Amino acid sequence: MEEAARRVISVIVINEASVLSRITDLFSGRGYNITSLTVAPIPESRYSRLTIVTSGSVRVMEQITKQLHKLIPVLKVIEHADLVEKEMALVKFPITENLSDISALCSAYNGNIVNVSEEVIIAMVADEPKRVDYFLAAVKRFHPKEIVRSGAVALER
Amino acid sequence: MQISGAQMVIEALIAENVDTIFGYPGGAIMNVYDEIYKQNSFKHILARHEQAAVHAAEGYAKASGKVGVAMITSGPGFTNAVTGLADAYMDSVPMVVISGQVPMSLIGTDAFQEIDAVGISRSCTKHNYLVTDAADLARILKEAFYIARTGRPGPVHVDIPKDVTAQIATFDYSKPVELETYKPNVNGNLRQIKKAMEAIAEAKRPLFYLGGGIINANAGEEIRKLVQMTGIPAVETLMARGTLRFDDPLLISMLGMHGSYAANMAMSETDLVIGLGARFDDRVTGKLSEFAKNAKVIHVDIDPASISKLVNADFPIVGDLKNVATSMIEIAKTTVDKERYTPWLETVANFNRLHPLSYKEDTVELKPQWVIQRVGELLGDDANISTDVGQHQMWTAQFYPFSRPRQWITSGGLGTMGFGFPAAMGVKVADPSRVSINFTGDGSILMNVQELMTTVEYKLPVINIILNNNYLGMVRQWQTLFYNKRHSSTDLSVQPDFVKLAEAFGGIGYRVSTKEEFDAALKDAVEKNVVAFIDVKVHRLENVMPMVPSGGSLFNMMLEYKEK
Numbered sequence: 001m002e003e004a005a006r007r008v009i010s011v012i013v014i015n016e017a018s019v020l021s022r023i024t025d026l027f028s029g030r031g032y033n034i035t036s037l038t039v040a041p042i043p044e045s046r047y048s049r050l051t052i053v054t055s056g057s058v059r060v061m062e063q064i065t066k067q068l069h070k071l072i073p074v075l076k077v078i079e080h081a082d083l084v085e086k087e088m089a090l091v092k093f094p095i096t097e098n099l100s101d102i103s104a105l106c107s108a109y110n111g112n113i114v115n116v117s118e119e120v121i122i123a124m125v126a127d128e129p130k131r132v133d134y135f136l137a138a139v140k141r142f143h144p145k146e147i148v149r150s151g152a153v154a155l156e157r
Numbered sequence: 158m159q160i161s162g163a164q165m166v167i168e169a170l171i172a173e174n175v176d177t178i179f180g181y182p183g184g185a186i187m188n189v190y191d192e193i194y195k196q197n198s199f200k201h202i203l204a205r206h207e208q209a210a211v212h213a214a215e216g217y218a219k220a221s222g223k224v225g226v227a228m229i230t231s232g233p234g235f236t237n238a239v240t241g242l243a244d245a246y247m248d249s250v251p252m253v254v255i256s257g258q259v260p261m262s263l264i265g266t267d268a269f270q271e272i273d274a275v276g277i278s279r280s281c282t283k284h285n286y287l288v289t290d291a292a293d294l295a296r297i298l299k300e301a302f303y304i305a306r307t308g309r310p311g312p313v314h315v316d317i318p319k320d321v322t323a324q325i326a327t328f329d330y331s332k333p334v335e336l337e338t339y340k341p342n343v344n345g346n347l348r349q350i351k352k353a354m355e356a357i358a359e360a361k362r363p364l365f366y367l368g369g370g371i372i373n374a375n376a377g378e379e380i381r382k383l384v385q386m387t388g389i390p391a392v393e394t395l396m397a398r399g400t401l402r403f404d405d406p407l408l409i410s411m412l413g414m415h416g417s418y419a420a421n422m423a424m425s426e427t428d429l430v431i432g433l434g435a436r437f438d439d440r441v442t443g444k445l446s447e448f449a450k451n452a453k454v455i456h457v458d459i460d461p462a463s464i465s466k467l468v469n470a471d472f473p474i475v476g477d478l479k480n481v482a483t484s485m486i487e488i489a490k491t492t493v494d495k496e497r498y499t500p501w502l503e504t505v506a507n508f509n510r511l512h513p514l515s516y517k518e519d520t521v522e523l524k525p526q527w528v529i530q531r532v533g534e535l536l537g538d539d540a541n542i543s544t545d546v547g548q549h550q551m552w553t554a555q556f557y558p559f560s561r562p563r564q565w566i567t568s569g570g571l572g573t574m575g576f577g578f579p580a581a582m583g584v585k586v587a588d589p590s591r592v593s594i595n596f597t598g599d600g601s602i603l604m605n606v607q608e609l610m611t612t613v614e615y616k617l618p619v620i621n622i623i624l625n626n627n628y629l630g631m632v633r634q635w636q637t638l639f640y641n642k643r644h645s646s647t648d649l650s651v652q653p654d655f656v657k658l659a660e661a662f663g664g665i666g667y668r669v670s671t672k673e674e675f676d677a678a679l680k681d682a683v684e685k686n687v688v689a690f691i692d693v694k695v696h697r698l699e700n701v702m703p704m705v706p707s708g709g710s711l712f713n714m715m716l717e718y719k720e721k
Contacts, residue, residue, distance in 0.1 A: 072338060
């Protein structure tokens with residue numbers, strides 16, 4: 001058997017009711033993985049763009065692409081080979097942690113502190129998903145209270 | 158034109174030239190039923206269960222090639238219909254199913270008879286719609302019919318809330334369908350077709366692998382011509398029966414789990430599989446890694462997702478089979494030399510001589526295979542043949558002499574017991590001049606037996622031939638072979654009196670256990686032209702053979718099983 005590798009696909013769909021469930025039902029019904037999924041309308045159009053991070057062999061990916069194409073509201077499926085990929089993460093720290101250390105770490109990962117309240121510090125980074133992993137590993141020592149990742153978005157180079 | 162949503166449904170059905178719909182009314186769909194009452198353009202047949210209404214629409218669609226239409230209410234009406242939708246989806250049956258829904262204001266409140274119908278049907282339809290504005294109805298219904306019949310056909314479900322059927326809006330059905338995201342490729346890449354034809358010309362042991370897509374594409378005539386002019390032998394899937402005439406010397410038989418020895422051996426020995434509208438289903442291929450191991454594969458299908466899904470295609474061709482076959486015929490005229498395959502035909506003939514499809518006659522009890530062959534002798538081409546699911550279905554596929562596409566109506570992909578009787582009813586509506594036979598089992602027939610009432614009421618004389626072995630025979634066979642004869646919940650010794658049952662509904666019943674009795678009963682039922690049950694006592698422990706055990710290699714067939 002061929003290795004299941006991480007893949008990123010973008011799907012352009014007509015922005016109509018239940019189109020997202022059509023896609024997610026297809027993945028769950030046919031036993032495909034979704035690692036992350038983001039969706040938002042494409043400005044000034046009747047379409048939405050989904051970015052799906054999944055994993056599978058070449059054969060499985062071919063099936064996923066074809067099955068997606070079969071859905072009536074799907075306009076285009078792009079299997080990315082050469083892509084720019086970014087993901088955002090927000091992390092909440094206790095106010096007792098060192099603000100400037102966190103800030104310095106954030107700037108190394110294309111991020112910054114976005115909110116400081118009486119109780120917490122919230123930091124944001126936007127970088128390649130792999131680098132977001134590194135960032136999240138690095139900030140462990142600041143005792144993060146809550147972490148949220150956006151899922152990846154991608155554009156073909 | 159300013160009309161109500163309910164009137165729009167009627168107008169759309171008329172515009173689509175629908176002559177018959179099958180359905181069952183209820184609260185949420187009442188506005189539409191009120192309009193059905195007022196019109197005379199098409200006939201409504203009241204089934205006695207929503208599942209049967211949908212199977213009847215399937216039978217109608219399969220026999221006629223037209224889009225079948227069923228209508229049901231919300232909640233349980235819809236959930237009862239789901240099996241029919243799933244069945245049609247698996248077998249690519251063109252169908253539009255219209256369901257009522259609770260009013261828009263009540264959606265999401267767990268209202269009476271509310272269920273998320275489009276949520277349920279999403280995974281078992283080609284497409285579905287929840288109509289939220291009557292102004293969209295003309296477009297949606299037109300799209301529904303278009304999507305159902307084009308590309309790889311399939312069922313489309315349209316869910317209409319009750320207030321939308323009451324809403325008045327503009328109706329214009331003349332606008333052509335514009336679907337930017339749905340454009341099936343019908344022509345097939347000519348360069349790919351040429352390459353495939355070169356492979357055929359170079360092959361030594363090519364084999365046509367004919368599937369149900371041929372029937373859907375109405376390409377039977379072209380395929381017969383292609384097979385005949387190339388002189389290449391052919392095997393058929395369950396869904397393709399009738400593509401070639403039963404007596405065509407190039408037709409080997411059905412292949413797969415209960416395929417003939419020759420068909421399965423030919424598939425194992427071929428050096429070029431020419432797959433036409435078939436989808437390499439697990440019941441056909443057996444163990445995938447051993448399937449047609451030394452062969453290149455040509456795969457023609459209208460659905461790109463079917464190609465290289467299970468078996469890698471060396472020559473993938475996406476297109477409508479009628480068009481592709483026409484191109485193939487044109488090219489074959491100059492490239493294919495029939496003589497080339499003579500040694501291969503000899504090999505195939507040897508397989509046939511070695512283990513022909515057969516069964517052993519019994520001096521005391523009727524054999525189910527005999528009954529099927531006998532109906533073939535007596536009615537042949539004059540009958541359309543539906544079946545339920547199980548042993549009787551496989552025997553019918555093996556032993557009935559099919560002579561044309563659309564003669565054979567069965568539930569293949571989903572394997573739905575209870576399909577046969579309502580489907581045979583739909584077949585009778587579509588093709589009234591022919592006898593409509595339903596071969597069934599004593600298990601299957603009880604799963605939609607209430608259709609006795611519908612067929613009697615509408616004078617749709619379906620002849621149900623119950624091959625009665627007092628068992629859920631196919632499961633019993635597996636238990637015998639693979640579960641050490643532990644016949645768990647498959648003994649159907651306790652049975653209704655099928656003769657009285659038919660009579661109770663106003664049909665006619667026969668109980669037969671000899672050849673003479675059977676002949677007399679069938680003759681009488683055909684002559685009287687009434688709804689009939691022929692309860693045929695057959696050998697209890699007959700097995701369907703050959704058999705490729707599930708997951709086994711196609712060439713490892715069990716040819717017979719001796720009861721110890």
